[in-house]
């Protein structure tokens with residue numbers, strides 16, 4: 001399968017400290033790729049570098065084999081087709097579920113007022129499809145404040161989908177969820193990855209085992225191992241620095 005993202009020799013430095021150190025990996029279209037590793041391994045910083053939040057001192061990140069996204073600003077990278085979800089949900093709790101979705105369609109939020117004057121039928125239909133996908137269609141008229149923690153996370157994923165990304169970056173999407181919501185989130189990612197490749201930073205190893213197509217283990221900014229869940233969880237080095245230390249409980 002063709003790589004949607006090719007990361008070459010990526011290095012991010014904070015005052016000389018290499019939080020990401022010469023990382024190389026390729027992510028194929030349609031994957032649900034998990035990045036795991038101990039606290040401080042550089043996982044979030046790697047996502048930050050892909051979405052333009054931090055700039056690397058070395059290396060490149062090729063999107064669709066040609067565009068080096070490290071040369072673009074954060075908002076331009078969103079327009080290129082890379083969406084990022086942060087750990088804490090950032091839905092607008094004073095709006096309804098549906099209004100949050102409407103707001104997400106508009107990239108320039110100064111258009112907010114005119115947005116509510118009316119969305120096109122096509123946009124409305126697209127948002128309704130997404131609301132069905134994330135399981136919130138029936139709750140579309142409810143205030144977002146009344147949603148459970150898991151539902152807020154799904155709404156935020158829906159808001160990302162409204163921008164029709166080709167690659168979605170999720171930072172600990174199931175943190176704070178129970179098993180049932182975690183399971184539903186995994187099923188949601190399986191649906192999403194048919195059109196949009198998914199990259200997840202995660203500590204919940206049960207979630208990783210159940211839904212990863214491939215796993216990359218980071219340690220001290222560098223790739224320690226990469227492969228199937230089975231392979232990486234049986235690698236003695238991975239057990240030593242992460243899994244054997246109860247890393248999955250650290251989240």
Ligand SMILES: Nc1ncnc2c1ncn2[C@@H]1O[C@H](COP(=O)(O)OP(=O)(O)OP(=O)(O)O)[C@@H](O)[C@H]1O
Nearest residue numbers: 014018019037038039040041042043044045046201
């Ligand atoms: N803006 C920053 N300035 C200085 N150091 C930073 C900055 N951001 C991250 N770091 C450092 O870079 C290292 C990697 O941090 P990062 O948050 O990427 O790790 P992580 O693998 O996501 O950890 P966790 O699992 O705890 O979220 C850590 O040592 C962290 O303290």
